[in-house]
Structure formats: structure tokens, C-alpha cells
Amino acid sequence: LSTSGGCGATTFAVNLAAELGDLSGERSLIVDFDLRFGGVATHLGVNGEYGLADLLAREGPMDSDLVRSTAVKRGDWVDVLLSPATINFAEPAPLYFDELQATLGVFRHGYPWTLIDAPSLPFDAASTLAGYSDEIAIVLNLSVKDLRNTRLLLEGLAKAGVTTPVHLFANRVRGAGKPITLKD
Numbered sequence: 001l002s003t004s005g006g007c008g009a010t011t012f013a014v015n016l017a018a019e020l021g022d023l024s025g026e027r028s029l030i031v032d033f034d035l036r037f038g039g040v041a042t043h044l045g046v047n048g049e050y051g052l053a054d055l056l057a058r059e060g061p062m063d064s065d066l067v068r069s070t071a072v073k074r075g076d077w078v079d080v081l082l083s084p085a086t087i088n089f090a091e092p093a094p095l096y097f098d099e100l101q102a103t104l105g106v107f108r109h110g111y112p113w114t115l116i117d118a119p120s121l122p123f124d125a126a127s128t129l130a131g132y133s134d135e136i137a138i139v140l141n142l143s144v145k146d147l148r149n150t151r152l153l154l155e156g157l158a159k160a161g162v163t164t165p166v167h168l169f170a171n172r173v174r175g176a177g178k179p180i181t182l183k184d
Contacts, residue, residue, distance in 0.1 A: 018075070044078070053084040127162055
């Protein structure tokens, strides 16, 4: 999860997916829930005709073979489920969360590692995803805005009953302006 645009959450997710795939010797799956831009595809330079929205809208059973055939392969270690914004930027398909838990179970069955890049989801969708996750990474810049958003996100997850372990990753500690220091 990210606390603001440009904090590096997509870069974090893509790099982590590649490293986990490389270290395990098996393909990782990265699922792009970026409803605005489809940052994973841009980052990796991939495109395709089908993606996450197609799987979530599908009626009938889903299995790991269907997921693998829908995902775009990138390099030796990463498969990508494209966001609706990547498939059709002008009119992205809606995401239906009704079968989200079952869909995530299929991802788990088919891949040793599934990373979800969810930078701009509404809070209810983000907290649902967080509740089904084994680990949560919150990526933030060391700025007043991101620290405030992180606090609100953590409070919201706790209020929603999410007990999944959370890890904070401060990114881009040097840049324009003076960031808050880790000590601060």
C-alpha cells in the first residue's frame, strides 16, 4: 500500500516480486490494482489484452492455469496481472471484489509469491486486500503528508479489524526539499 503518489510503492513491489522469484527459482505474480495508471506495466514495459478485471468479472470456476494464461510474462521470474487502466486507459473496466478472497486463494495456489500493488484503491478495498494478505508493506516518503497518511491508514486498518503484520518502508529519504529524518 502507498501513502501518496510518487512514494515508490510500485517500484518496491516490482523489485520485491523479481527478487523473490529469483531467490526461490519460481515465478512470482504481481497484481496491478492501480486503477488510475497501471504503473506496473509501465515500469516493466509490458502490455496485453487481458488482466485483473477480466479474472474478477469472470463467471464460473477459476484455476491457476487460467491465471497463468492471463498474466503477462516478464523476464525469468515475474508474471503480471495487468490493471484495467493498462488494458484501456480511457475506459478502464471496473473491478468486482465479490470473489476477491477466492481469487487470491487461486493466486496462492499457483504462485509461491503474490505481490499486490494497490496504490490508489478506496480504503474499503485496500482494507479488504490487507485483511486477506499475509504481510502488508506500506511505502512512504519521509514527509509530513505521508507520515500523516500512514498514521491514518494504520488507524483505519486497526479499526477495520485487520491484524495482518505491517511493515513500513521509508523511501526516497533525499529529494527536493528537506525530508523528515528517521530520528524525527
